[in-house]
Amino acid sequence: MPQGQLFVISAPSGAGKTSLVAATIARVSDVTVSVSHTTRSPRPGEVDGRDYHFVDQSEFDALIASQALFEYAQVFGNFYGTSKQAIESQLASGIDVILEIDWQGASQVRLMAPDAVSIFILPPTRDALRERLVGRQQDDPTIIDARMAEADETIEQAPHFDYWVINDDFEIALGQLKSIIISHRQRRPQIQAKHPDFLEKLLGYQ
Secondary structure (H helix, E strand, C coil), X not given: CCCCCEEEEECCCCCCHHHHHHHHHHHCCCEEECCCEECCCCCCCCCECCCEXXXXXXXXXXXXXXXXXXXXXXXXXXXXXXXXXXXXXXXXXXXXXXXXXXXXXXXXXXXXXXXXXXXXXXXXXXXXXXXXXXXXXXXXXXXXXXXXXXXXXXXXXXXXXXXXXXXXXXXXXXXXXXXXXXXXXXXXXXXXXXXXXXXXXXXXXX
């Protein structure tokens, strides 16, 4: 079975990455998002095992010690990481996998999986980014200021990514994200892996 493709998607907090990924998963077949482990507490509406695997610090430390994580990073005092076994089994089954992770984790993935396709989601302006953070009603003003400061460091990493998607109009950004995934599937190596004898049959050699 042809190997699935790994897509790495990063963005500053509030750029709309999670919403874009969720809409992509709903509208594109044979692609899934990896569910990360995290030490942070669930937000209202989040479900363990669907949004994240919520674990305490000792459990996360055990995952690191056993080298069970594909990548991990600390963000705003909490740890996030991706299960190595889950990624490998999904890719082996021919499913494309999206890693929705921080730029620190993306840097680790580039070293371990140089064939991964990396995508960076950008806000149209800084004002729009702040408005979205305020509109989420999840953080107090002090945390929002900290997230804006962190956004600068995150956005500076954008040149290391293969694709940029500017999330000004959600539907346009969604179409662009979908087109990156779908167009990658049409590259010659991907088609040949799925149909290894296609040209021979087309030319009558078989």
